[in-house]
Amino acid sequence: MTDKNQTPDRAGSYDADGLDVPTYHKDTHAAGPAPRAPGAGSTPLGAQDTGAQETTQFERPSGGLFSRPGRAAPQEIKPSQATPPVQPTYTEQDYQAAPATGTHETVAYGNPPAQPVAAAAPVVAEPVAVPADYAAPVDVEDAAHPDHRRGTIDFGLLIIRLLLSGWLILEAVGTFFRLGGNPGLSGLELDYANYLAPTGLSVIVPSMQLAAGVFLLLGLITPLFAMVATIATSFTALHALTTSGAGPNIFAWPEAVWLSIVLLGISLALQFTGPGFISLDYGRSWARRPLVSSWIFVLLAVAGGVALWWFGAGLNPFA
Incomplete structure (x- = not known):
């Protein structure tokens, strides 16, 4: 790849299968180039000048992209054939609970049935007798730092x-x-x-x-x-x-x-x-x-x- 003025060939719009690989050739203006025969791997310079955009290195499949094995041909769906989605309809009865036909009770297996709990009686605090020699607690911080402010006394x-x-x-x-x-x-x-x-x-x-x-x-x-x-x-x-x-x-x-x-x-x-x-x-x-x-x-x-x-x-x- 030491030659100068190398120009990649241009792929056409029909090369949608991704099989075309761009190749490089020497510039036709370079000294001693041999003209390429039709059907060779790259598009000659004359074709580029005249507007031809076809690459002839690989032959195009006759059936197109979807003619290959494992590919399905596309089908056209007309607007008249499209089926609109069906929206479910709900009535007021769907949101109402079913009427009770009898007494039903759910009992867990292995556990005794729950017994009704009676309301607890209010707790009344009994008065606490204060001993005659009771002394109120003294704040240690106040005792350690007494206030000696006396004003103007x-x-x-x-x-x-x-x-x-x-x-x-x-x-x-x-x-x-x-x-x-x-x-x-x-x-x-x-x-x-x-x-x-x-x-x-x-x-x-x-x-x-x-x-x-x-x-x-x-x-x-x-x-x-x-x-x-x-x-x-x-x-x-x-x-x-x-x-x-x-x-x-x-x-x-x-x-x-x-x-x-x-x-x-x-x-x-x-x-x-x-x-x-x-x-x-x-x-x-x-x-x-x-x-x-x-x-x-x-x-x-x-x-x-x-x-x-x-x-x-x-x-x-x-x-």
């Missing part, structure tokens, strides 16, 4: 402590150093002249006021010195009530009595609230949440105030 407790401690300190310092027209220890002893121990009371009462005022101002050992402040303010309230002569008529009580009662209530409140975090007791348990210790110190304060008045004054303030 610590600042409010600081203001209360400042007011109570300021009054106690000023009252004691004025008595010891005779400041602001205060007659001092001698003048306080004259005020207690009608009591059983005027000299001792004139020293004990201002000393308690000074100690309670300083420690409450610092917020240090608050439960103990709140108890001391309760004893001192209760004694001054009873003393103001005795000297006023108003007796049990609360509408006739002077301002000195009400001031001592208000200070007494503040000292009792500090026992239950604690000093707050703005204090030197911020690391103590009573600074956050006083519990049983508050009631203990309150009872001790009541007992101390009664004892101081009973053994120091010995008078009935309501008489």
